[in-house]
Amino acid sequence: MENIVIFGAYSAIAEATARHLAPSGGRFFLVGRDSAKLDQVAADLKVRGAQEVHIFASDLAVPSEMLASVEALYGAFDKVDVALLAHGTLPDQQACQGDAAQTLAALEVNGLSHIGLLTLLAERLEQQGSGTIAVITSVAGDRGRKSNYVYGTAKRAVSTFLDGLRHRLAATDVKVIDIRPGFVDTPMTADFDKGALWASPDKVGGDIARAIEKGRPVVYSPWFWRYIMVIIRNVPAFVFHKTNL
Amino acid sequence: MSGGPYQSWGRIDFGPQSGVRFDDRTSALPQIEAGQTMLPYGNGRSYGDSCLNTGGVLIDCRHLDRFIAFDADSGVLRCEAGVLLADILDVVVPRGWFLPVSPGTRLVTVGGAIANDIHGKNHHRAGTFGSHLRSFELLRSDGARLFCAPQENRDYFHATIGGLGLTGMVTWAELQLKPIANAYIDQEIIRFHNLTEFFRLSEASDDGFEYTVAWIDCLAKDVSLGRGLFMRGNHATEIARGEPKTPRDGLSVPFAPPLSLINQVSLRAFNALYFRKQREDEAAAQVHYRPFFYPLDAIGDWNRMYGPKGFFQYQCVLPLAEGDAGMTEILRKIAAAGMGSFLAVLKIFGDRPSPGLMSFPRPGVTLALDFPNTGDKVRGLLDQLDAITGACGGAVYPAKDARMSPQMFRQAFPRLEEFAKWTDPAFSSSFWRRVNGANSQDNS
Ligand SMILES: Cc1cc2nc3c(=O)[nH]c(=O)nc-3n(C[C@H](O)[C@H](O)[C@H](O)COP(=O)(O)OP(=O)(O)OC[C@H]3O[C@@H](n4cnc5c(N)ncnc54)[C@H](O)[C@@H]3O)c2cc1C
Ligand SMILES: NC(=O)c1ccc[n+]([C@@H]2O[C@H](COP(=O)([O-])OP(=O)(O)OC[C@H]3O[C@@H](n4cnc5c(N)ncnc54)[C@H](OP(=O)(O)O)[C@@H]3O)[C@@H](O)[C@H]2O)c1
Numbered sequence A: 001m002e003n004i005v006i007f008g009a010y011s012a013i014a015e016a017t018a019r020h021l022a023p024s025g026g027r028f029f030l031v032g033r034d035s036a037k038l039d040q041v042a043a044d045l046k047v048r049g050a051q052e053v054h055i056f057a058s059d060l061a062v063p064s065e066m067l068a069s070v071e072a073l074y075g076a077f078d079k080v081d082v083a084l085l086a087h088g089t090l091p092d093q094q095a096c097q098g099d100a101a102q103t104l105a106a107l108e109v110n111g112l113s114h115i116g117l118l119t120l121l122a123e124r125l126e127q128q129g130s131g132t133i134a135v136i137t138s139v140a141g142d143r144g145r146k147s148n149y150v151y152g153t154a155k156r157a158v159s160t161f162l163d164g165l166r167h168r169l170a171a172t173d174v175k176v177i178d179i180r181p182g183f184v185d186t187p188m189t190a191d192f193d194k195g196a197l198w199a200s201p202d203k204v205g206g207d208i209a210r211a212i213e214k215g216r217p218v219v220y221s222p223w224f225w226r227y228i229m230v231i232i233r234n235v236p237a238f239v240f241h242k243t244n245l
Numbered sequence B: 001m002s003g004g005p006y007q008s009w010g011r012i013d014f015g016p017q018s019g020v021r022f023d024d025r026t027s028a029l030p031q032i033e034a035g036q037t038m039l040p041y042g043n044g045r046s047y048g049d050s051c052l053n054t055g056g057v058l059i060d061c062r063h064l065d066r067f068i069a070f071d072a073d074s075g076v077l078r079c080e081a082g083v084l085l086a087d088i089l090d091v092v093v094p095r096g097w098f099l100p101v102s103p104g105t106r107l108v109t110v111g112g113a114i115a116n117d118i119h120g121k122n123h124h125r126a127g128t129f130g131s132h133l134r135s136f137e138l139l140r141s142d143g144a145r146l147f148c149a150p151q152e153n154r155d156y157f158h159a160t161i162g163g164l165g166l167t168g169m170v171t172w173a174e175l176q177l178k179p180i181a182n183a184y185i186d187q188e189i190i191r192f193h194n195l196t197e198f199f200r201l202s203e204a205s206d207d208g209f210e211y212t213v214a215w216i217d218c219l220a221k222d223v224s225l226g227r228g229l230f231m232r233g234n235h236a237t238e239i240a241r242g243e244p245k246t247p248r249d250g251l252s253v254p255f256a257p258p259l260s261l262i263n264q265v266s267l268r269a270f271n272a273l274y275f276r277k278q279r280e281d282e283a284a285a286q287v288h289y290r291p292f293f294y295p296l297d298a299i300g301d302w303n304r305m306y307g308p309k310g311f312f313q314y315q316c317v318l319p320l321a322e323g324d325a326g327m328t329e330i331l332r333k334i335a336a337a338g339m340g341s342f343l344a345v346l347k348i349f350g351d352r353p354s355p356g357l358m359s360f361p362r363p364g365v366t367l368a369l370d371f372p373n374t375g376d377k378v379r380g381l382l383d384q385l386d387a388i389t390g391a392c393g394g395a396v397y398p399a400k401d402a403r404m405s406p407q408m409f410r411q412a413f414p415r416l417e418e419f420a421k422w423t424d425p426a427f428s429s430s431f432w433r434r435v436n437g438a439n440s441q442d443n444s
Helices: A012-024 A035-047 A064-075 A095-099 A100-128 A149-168 A201-214 A224-233 B085-095 B112-116 B154-161 B195-205 B264-273 B289-293 B304-305 B320-337 B377-390 B406-413 B418-419 B430-435
Strands: A005-008 A027-032 A052-057 A082-085 A131-137 A173-180 A217-223 B018-021 B038-041 B055-061 B066-069 B076-080 B133-139 B144-147 B168-176 B185-193 B211-216 B230-237 B281-286 B311-318 B344-349 B364-372
Touching: A005 A012, A005 B230, A012 A027, A012 A035, A012 A082, A012 A201, A027 A064, A035 B066, A035 B289, A052 A064, A052 B195, A064 A100, A100 A131, A100 A149, A100 A173, A100 B304, A131 A149, A131 A201, A149 A173, A173 A201, A173 A224, A201 A217, A201 B038, A201 B430, A217 A224, A224 B133, B018 B076, B038 B211, B076 B085, B085 B112, B085 B430, B133 B154, B144 B154, B144 B185, B154 B406, B185 B289, B185 B377, B230 B264, B281 B289, B281 B418, B311 B377, B320 B364, B320 B377, B364 B377, B377 B406, B406 B430
Parallel strands: A005 A027, A005 A082, A027 A052, A082 A131, A131 A173, A173 A217, B018 B055, B038 B055
Antiparallel strands: B066 B076, B076 B168, B133 B144, B133 B168, B185 B230, B185 B281, B211 B230, B211 B344, B311 B364, B344 B364
16 A cells, blocks of 8 residues: 655645545545645545545645654655645746745745755655655746746756756666646636646646656656647747747 | 636527636635626536526536545445536445436536436436435525535425525535445346337336336337337346456547537438347346446537537426326427437336425426427427426426426426525526526526
8 A cells, every 4th residue: 555645735636636546545645734625635535545644734835834744744654655746836927027025935835845845755765765756847847938937947946856856866766757737727727718728637637647657757748748848948039039928 | 717618518508607616615605796696507417507697607516526425334425516426436336336316427416416306217216316315515695504404404405406506505415325236237128119118118117127218219200109219227236247347438529510410311310220229129238337327428528419509408297197198299299390319218207206396306207308409490399399298287307498488487396486485595597587587688
């Protein structure tokens, strides 16, 4: 039976992923800000097959709380088989542009908190010699764009950190997975108009569960984003700068 | 606003809809402007306008989809109102439980199943969905959360079952499942050549079979009028052959073709072939529950086949005493008009009382079939069918309806006035305004 920890456990994508994992009967440790919501997810996962579900309320943007969550995790489990990092916010790019404090706060919750968690988890999993670390980054990290480069910067930093971890842990059985979703219809994107490129959390959650099972290093979800991003990365600046992306 | 565009299953245009995501059962109902109304929206599997609220707000329940508790010993399940029956089946079937009542698609929500007090192929045994509800929570626009059960807040309990979403929002519900030995059904299909044979088969099958339903060829005339295939089945006690395999859903209709693919030619060919789909007059087989209960779910978005104008479904129930004569008249009208569609379904309802003040199922024989939206032509035919249904003392099913008159509605639902006392003042629907003769703000 697997021990699974999820940070940002009631994020729409994380919850959908957990629903794909629960029928195999794992033990879950759920971290998020609101314990009432964590309770709701915990009950749901139990009905869907989870053996055991622990919850821990923590504001991950506060470093001391972030550290406390990992301590609580290892109070409950002596070994972690799967760690999924899913928490995040979509910062207001316009507001960040005029306000360094907001920009730094956005980097804290979308980047630094992940890097902090990964630092602690990597040590543990390296000692253990096995396990899977999966992190939801974003296609937004693939190229800086004027509409959301603060968010993209945080995601890119995490992706680069994951590259390094993967290198470091290459000789072990620890898998490091970078999941880059495109547009997903979740509360985070509630205000956007949805079109054909949009995926459901269930679709992305299924992709993540499969990536965890197979141990793929970098996963775009849905798959076609890999090709869209190849194009976007390769559009020359003089063209790119004329777009409104 | 989120998740739109909102449509009902018939895809007829009732004007633009706007919705608000409701994904936390502890949160308050959305704020609406004075004079506006709201209506819960399940999974939009109702065919007409009963799940729509033109000019108002839809409370989108599709993400209100968490399980709360399941006792695998007693088969009692508590879940949020937006959980799909499909999700329940996925979780409970491997543990030896099944839905007490199941409609012809598993893609409906628990809230929708309650609000239309839905029925299935086992109505003659099990009654309606509401008969198996232990309790639910009703959230009213004044913020009250009412625990409703047969012994508590009884008025709201009976008004909300079959209450068309008008009494408030069901946040969660608890139901009693029924035990099964495996995921299979022992099924028999028997050809019948007219309505009299149908009634005879039905009567002969009610005692020995948990599930009964018939497909009829709505284009057949004269001596063949009312011919079809009678299906009956029971949950298998033992698996007949090998490892069970779960069927996969395959096809889907990716977009609506510019014209309806359902026309007289395709229909006649299909019906004639379907009637002869098995060589023998009787065939028995063991089948997985999915193709038995949900054959249409295997083709995603099949409602698009009817093209951009959409389609109507007509479902009525006639008291048994009038059943043979009334159905004969209805089928004659449909056959003469050459309208109607692939799947016309006939079933006898049993006499287990429905718990809802406004429940549609009542003892009698029920017919359900689709009609492409050909405008006035089909509306005229459906009005004639209403006249027959009305004259027989029957009723038309609101879950399928997009056009019945206020008179027809009032006649079919005699407890309407009693029901109206329990509706929520801030809740309304396009259907509700229409059948109350106040549809000026809805433009169809
Ligand atoms: C292929 C097919 C086969 C069908 N077969 C059958 C059948 O065999 N028997 C049968 O009875 N019906 C059948 N139906 C109809 C279907 O079961 C009903 O229309 C059902 O109510 C649809 O549920 P929904 O979740 O899609 O709800 P919607 O259609 O979105 O809404 C239905 C009603 O429920 C209300 N509602 C939804 N959620 C809530 C909530 N949380 N609280 C309060 N009210 C709520 C809405 O306001 C609306 O009045 C069939 C439909 C299809 C498409
Ligand atoms: N939706 C998309 O299009 C998309 C695309 C690419 C990548 N992603 C990424 O996917 C991940 C999941 O997002 P989602 O789309 O599922 O959106 P979501 O449902 O809004 O989930 C975001 C979650 O992060 C949590 N969170 C935010 N700040 C937190 C904090 N300080 N401490 C703890 N938890 C915090 C939120 O909890 P609260 O509700 O308590 O704030 C929320 O549960 C995110 O990393 C996001 O960047 C999303």
